[in-house]
Amino acid sequence: MSANTLLFELRQASKSYAGVRALIDARLDLVGGEAHGLIGENGAGKSTLIKLLAGLEQPDQMTTRLNGQDVDLSDGSAAYRLGFRFIHQELNIAPALSVAENLFINNPLPSLAGFLVDWATLRRRAIEALERLGVKHIDPQRRAASLSAGDAMLVKIASAFIGDDARDEPLIMVMDEPTAALNSAETSLLFDVIDRLRARGCALLYVTHRLDELFRIAQRVTVLRDGRVINCHAITDTNTSELIREMTGRATPAKADRGADFGAEPQPANTRLRVTDLRTDSISGASFEVKAGEIAGLAGLVGSGRSELLYALFGIDPLLEGFIELDGRALPPLTPARAWALGMAYVPEERRSQGLFLGDHVSRNIAMPHLDQLSRLKTFIVDSRANPLSRQLGEAVRLKINSLRQRVRQLSGGNQQKILFARAILAQPRLILLDEPTRGVDVGAKYDIYRLIRQLADDGASILMVSSELDELIALCDRILVMRGGRPAEELPAAGLTESQLLERCYDFA
Amino acid sequence: MKLFASAAETRARFSLTAFLRRYGTLVGFILIVLFFWIQRPQTFMTIPNWVNISRQMSILGVVAFAMTIVMVTGDFDLSVGAMASLVGIVAGTTFQSGGSVASAVTLGLLVGAVGGLLNGVLVAAVGISAFVATLGTLTVFRGLALYISGGASIYGRTIPAEFSSFGRGTIALGRIGETDLVLPNLTILAFITLVLVFIVLNFTIVGRRLYAIGGNMEAARFGGIRIRRLRLLSFVISGLGAAVAGLMLFSRLSTAHPTQGEGLMLQAIAAVFLGMTLSEESQPNVIGTLIGVLILGVLANGLTQMQIDTYIQQISTGVIIILAVTLSSLSQQQGHFGRWLRRLFRQSPADSS
Numbered sequence: 115m116s117a118n119t120l121l122f123e124l125r126q127a128s129k130s131y132a133g134v135r136a137l138i139d140a141r142l143d144l145v146g147g148e149a150h151g152l153i154g155e156n157g158a159g160k161s162t163l164i165k166l167l168a169g170l171e172q173p174d175q176m177t178t179r180l181n182g183q184d185v186d187l188s189d190g191s192a193a194y195r196l197g198f199r200f201i202h203q204e205l206n207i208a209p210a211l212s213v214a215e216n217l218f219i220n221n222p223l224p225s226l227a228g229f230l231v232d233w234a235t236l237r238r239r240a241i242e243a244l245e246r247l248g249v250k251h252i253d254p255q256r257r258a259a260s261l262s263a264g265d266a267m268l269v270k271i272a273s274a275f276i277g278d279d280a281r282d283e284p285l286i287m288v289m290d291e292p293t294a295a296l297n298s299a300e301t302s303l304l305f306d307v308i309d310r311l312r313a314r315g316c317a318l319l320y321v322t323h324r325l326d327e328l329f330r331i332a333q334r335v336t337v338l339r340d341g342r343v344i345n346c347h348a349i350t351d352t353n354t355s356e357l358i359r360e361m362t363g364r365a366t367p368a369k370a371d372r373g374a375d376f377g378a379e380p381q382p383a384n385t386r387l388r389v390t391d392l393r394t395d396s397i398s399g400a401s402f403e404v405k406a407g408e409i410a411g412l413a414g415l416v417g418s419g420r421s422e423l424l425y426a427l428f429g430i431d432p433l434l435e436g437f438i439e440l441d442g443r444a445l446p447p448l449t450p451a452r453a454w455a456l457g458m459a460y461v462p463e464e465r466r467s468q469g470l471f472l473g474d475h476v477s478r479n480i481a482m483p484h485l486d487q488l489s490r491l492k493t494f495i496v497d498s499r500a501n502p503l504s505r506q507l508g509e510a511v512r513l514k515i516n517s518l519r520q521r522v523r524q525l526s527g528g529n530q531q532k533i534l535f536a537r538a539i540l541a542q543p544r545l546i547l548l549d550e551p552t553r554g555v556d557v558g559a560k561y562d563i564y565r566l567i568r569q570l571a572d573d574g575a576s577i578l579m580v581s582s583e584l585d586e587l588i589a590l591c592d593r594i595l596v597m598r599g600g601r602p603a604e605e606l607p608a609a610g611l612t613e614s615q616l617l618e619r620c621y622d623f624a
Numbered sequence: 625m626k627l628f629a630s631a632a633e634t635r636a637r638f639s640l641t642a643f644l645r646r647y648g649t650l651v652g653f654i655l656i657v658l659f660f661w662i663q664r665p666q667t668f669m670t671i672p673n674w675v676n677i678s679r680q681m682s683i684l685g686v687v688a689f690a691m692t693i694v695m696v697t698g699d700f701d702l703s704v705g706a707m708a709s710l711v712g713i714v715a716g717t718t719f720q721s722g723g724s725v726a727s728a729v730t731l732g733l734l735v736g737a738v739g740g741l742l743n744g745v746l747v748a749a750v751g752i753s754a755f756v757a758t759l760g761t762l763t764v765f766r767g768l769a770l771y772i773s774g775g776a777s778i779y780g781r782t783i784p785a786e787f788s789s790f791g792r793g794t795i796a797l798g799r800i801g802e803t804d805l806v807l808p809n810l811t812i813l814a815f816i817t818l819v820l821v822f823i824v825l826n827f828t829i830v831g832r833r834l835y836a837i838g839g840n841m842e843a844a845r846f847g848g849i850r851i852r853r854l855r856l857l858s859f860v861i862s863g864l865g866a867a868v869a870g871l872m873l874f875s876r877l878s879t880a881h882p883t884q885g886e887g888l889m890l891q892a893i894a895a896v897f898l899g900m901t902l903s904e905e906s907q908p909n910v911i912g913t914l915i916g917v918l919i920l921g922v923l924a925n926g927l928t929q930m931q932i933d934t935y936i937q938q939i940s941t942g943v944i945i946i947l948a949v950t951l952s953s954l955s956q957q958q959g960h961f962g963r964w965l966r967r968l969f970r971q972s973p974a975d976s977s
Contacts, residue, residue, distance in 0.1 A: 430846065454848035468846050471839040473905040482836055483848040485829040493828050521905075537847075 120182075121146045121317045122286055127176040129162050134556055136162040137173075138341040144286055144317035149308055151328040151349070152321045154338030155361055155582065155617075160321050163338070164288055167319075168200055169193050194220075199274040201289045207266050209259035214240035216258045217273045243275045244268075246314070247307045264300025267292055271307060287311060288319045293327060294417060305331050323415055325354050325621065339363050355614070358621075362584060362613035385442070386576035387545055389427070392436035396422040398600040400436070404545070404576045409567065411587035411608065412580040414597030415620050420580040421463055423597065424547045427578070428453045428460045440545060454483045459538035461531075463549035463580070469534045470522050477504035477518040480536045487541065507536035512562045528559025535566060539575075546570060548579035552586060564590055584613040598622055648951040649901045649912075652944065653919050660926035667929060671803050675811070681921035682814035683708075683869045683876070688892040688913050689814075689821045690865020694858045695896050695908040696825065698838040699747060699754035701859060704866040704892060706765035707739050708885030711870030713769045716778030716880035725787045733867050739765060740863020744856035762889075769882035779879040791875030810872050817865065821910045834858060835907065891920055894945050901952035919944065 122144040129137040137159040144150055154160050165171040169190040178185050180196055187193050193200075207216055215223070217240045224235040240254035249268050252261070261269060274285060293301045308331050311318060320332060328335055329349060337344040337360040344360045385403050392400040396419050404410045412420045425431040427438060429448025438445045440456060453460070462468035471479055481488055481500040488500045504518055511532040515525065522530060531551070538546055551567065552560045567590060571577050581587050587594055588608050595602035596619045604619060644651070660668045667673060687704050694701045711732040718728035739761065746757035794806035825831040836844040837851055845851050869888060874880045898919055899912025920941060927937045 428846075449848075449850070450846055451848040451850050460846060462843075462846050467840070467842060469843050471836055471843060473839055473907070474835070478832065482832075482844075485832060489829050493830075495827055495829060495832060 118145060118147050120144075121180065123177075123179040124163075124167075125177040125179075127163065127166055128174045129166060129171060129176075130174055135341050137166070140338070140341075140343050142319075142336060142343070143346075144319060145334070146315045146317050147312050148333040149312060149318040149320050149331050151332035151335035152319055152338065153323070153325065153328070153335060153357060153361060155584065158338040158361070159341040160338055161290070162341075164200070164290055164319075164321065167193060167198060167288060198286045198288060199271075201267060201270055201287065201292055207258045207261070207270065209257070211258055212254065213252055213256050213258055213261070213269055214254035216269055217243055217254070217276050219273055221276055239276060243272045246275045246310070247272050248310050249303075249307065262300065264296045264303060267296070267300075267304060268307060271311075285311075285314075285316045286319065287316055288321075290321045291323065291416070292320075293322065293324065301327075325357055328357075329354075337361055354621075355618075358614050358617050362617055386440065387427075387578070388437075388439040388442075390437045390439075392423075392426055392438070393434040394422065394426045394431040395434070396431070396600055397426050400426070400601040402595055402602050402605070404578055406441075406544075406576055407571050407574050408593065409571045409577045409579065409591045411591035411594040412578065412597055412602070413584065413587055413594050413616055413620055416582075418597040418620070419600035420597050421549050422600070423602075424460065424549055424578070424580060428458060428547055454541070457541070457544040458547065459541070459543035459545070460547045461534045461538050461549060461551055463553070465527075465530050465534055470530055472523040473521060475519045476508070476513075476515055476522060476525075476533060477501050479522050479533050480504045480507060480540065483537060484540050503540065504536070507540055508532075510539070511535045511566055512559075526556070526559075528555040528562075531555050531563065532559065535563065539570065543575060545576045545578070548577060548581075550581055551579060552581070552583065584616050588613065588616065596620055645952050646904065647902070649898055649919070649948045650915060652948060653915055653922070656919065656922055656926070656944075660922065660929070664926070664929050668926060671800065671805065673925070675806060675808065677918075677921045677925045678811040678814075679808040679876075680925065681917050682808070682810035683872045684888060684891050684895065684920065685814040685914070685917045686817045686865050686869045686872065687888045688895040688917050689817045689910055690862045690868075691892045692821060692896050692899070692908045692910050692913045693825065693834065694754075694862045695893075695900075696831075696834045696838050697855055697858050698841070699855065699858070700758070700893060700896075701740075701743060701754070701862040701866075702758040702889055702893075703739065703743060703762040703765055704862060704869075705886040705889035706762045706769065707736060707863060707866035708870035708873060708888055709881070709883055710739070710765045710769040710772075711735055711867040712874035712880035712884060713773045713778065713882050715871060715874055716783070717772055719782045719784065719787070720778060725784050728787070729871060732871050733864060736863040736865075736867020736870070737860055738863070740860040740866075741856065743863065744859030747859065748852045748855035766883065766886075773880070773882045775882060777879050777881040783878055787875055788878035791872060791878070810876060813868070813872060817868070818910060818914060825910055830854065830857070838907065894941075895920055898945060898948050901948050906952065 120143060124140065124142040127137055127140040127142075128135070140159065140163060142150070142152075142163070152160055152163070162171065166173045166176060167187060169187050169192055172188055176187075178187050185192070185196055187196070208219065214236050218236065224232040224239065226232045237254055244250070244252060244254065247268065249272060252265055252269065258266065258269065271287070274287065292304060296304060308318060308320075320328070322328065332349050334346065335349055335352065335357065336346045337357060339361060340363075344363075384406050386406040386408070387404040389403070390401050400423055412423060414420045422431065426433060427448075429450050429452060433447065438448070440458070445456065446452070448456075450460070466472065471482070477497075477500055481504060485495070486492055488496060488503070490496050501518055508515065508518075513529055513532045513536065515529065522533060525533070535551075548567070552563050555563065564586075567577060567579070579587075579591070588611050591608045594606045594608050594611065594616065596604050596606065596616070598620070603622075606616065606619065657669075687708065691701060691704060714735050715728040715732045718731050723731070743754075743758050743761055746752050746761070747754045750757075790809055793809045795809070795812065797805040797807055799805060825834070833844070833849045833854055836847070836849055837854060841851060866885070866888075870885055873885060877884070895916030896908050896913050898916030899910075899914070900906050900908050902912040902915060903909045923941055923944065924937060927940065928934075
């Protein structure tokens, strides 16, 4: 296989999830010896594209060609057979095994007499595989559990090179945000390895949020937005601001059409939430305020500490330092139970794992944090109190269900999310924390949720919301706090802000 | 804005697989009863025999009902059998040193509560898995029982008559034809436990929160449920249930042997599992547990009447538990066997969902 030949072509790749189009007619060319960057905001379709390549999801439509031959990737193992390798952020390394055994994880171990492990050959081939990537500092006999995140990733990459025949490598390496958990020394080691992979003729598809990395390692970059391929550049023909503009779409009408519906009220005066020098394991010195009736947004890149700030405020993560004041009253150390009781509410990011009791009724899901209020003698359940309230709240959030006794598992993502909203507003909270309130929600439900959030704020609740959808933050919020390095690093008024400006602040470009 | 959408798609169509999944255990129970009725027409389906079954099963019932609470939260308690033995020995030792019935019972219940608290602390606060924690305390409790008793049974005249007569005692309810209708004291105790657990699990905040913890522990925590406290409580209840059962066993046998409660643990867990098959979401529920206890009780009673070897009884009990749980897990995702069985019943996958 020679370098710089067209290795893989993807055409007309489309995929919808429950009517939401995640990928629309995408195309992609991968060239041997090149690293190809794939960028886009959260929800732009990057993960969907990777899942289609890996055969983890079935495309609605897709044509793929490898070395000019049509290939079918829809079977889960086809991609592997054809030479695709996928490096995810969460690496499935077997921690109890040695590095050498992990390198062989997809191959049979070399054996003696058919049933004994040939440890000498195992070790030799492990060293060879690592050396092909120029990795010399990892001892193949170490236990994988002791590897750093960066070394674990190198081992995972090297496992693709464990084959006996060094030329038998028609490899396309797909890396999904590989540097998210790496420090700078590990990152530069990874980049060296990527250069070596390219020298061997591999094609790389490199998904990242960090644009500066692309200019270091990539030759080409494809921009996705709202499921469509917006552009594909040679890296030398573009620059950061152009890429950001393409990712966010300058033409997106932020305030113009949405802002009219969710327009901000005049700023109220009194401070609802005051946070002073808050520290947890992932938050480093957060200080900010939210006023009564205000919608404050938290913007930031993955890993900037947005969700973790909400964890700290809601008593999920223990505080190491700092003070939280609600309506001028200093709060005692919080637990989620105490936070609910103090008039705070929380809609978590992962509604299925963190929010819902999927096997339980709609009404019970709504009432769960509020059972004390809905009971007799603080002991006995009184359905005649909970049910009318659940019905009323269900109407307020425009829930569409067959019955209050329907199992939540059967509902759509949008309706599940609305259940969490109904739960959040049941006790008329003073402060509502929202983490990605419209993630995985269809367009109609999204609109309902925007309307509801605005309504809650107009009624006097303070809202602090995390969102990766910048247009949503700009349209909905009065003020946006930009998270960088585990704390709100700056505050921007939402009025007049463009997505490009906001994204630049997230990346902290001067 | 209408809250309820059209309910057209919720209309049910009869499906054999779905029916067996949901009610197979109940059908099985009825079949077992019918089988013994046919086999032993004179003795099986009689009031005295059912009174007898209820007495035989009362001790297991108390343990299993309390165990249901622990299993609702997704944990289980392996130490209940050893605890029941230990409580018998504690009460027996109290009698030997001249203690009254009240003090022996109080001390026994206290031991049960403290042992349950220990389990709860290990699981909910220290964070050890329930399997390891209660396996450890099982061994500790058994060792304690053997140590305190010196490995010997406690019986004879040191045990107050009013204590041992309670276990054999009955309350007369009247007569039906030729037979006296009586309720054994032990049956009444088991019934009281059943009612209490039923109320807690179905009508109280605590019960709903316990189910929430079992359904999704992280969501429960984010939703403001004090998980640690409730898990602790569930183990204390389980320990208390084991203590009550230990006292009942001691009273009924008039003997406290340091290992006499050991069979209870596996049977109690089996009863809860059998009961879970009767719930739509495969959750532990105390009425289901009651059915599970009755299945085990009727099997033991019927097979004994048919003079079948107790070893064979164990084999058949095990087979029935496995069958029941297999039948209830015939959902789409559950592997080749489920798919194979569905083909056998010629059901389209949509029907059995």
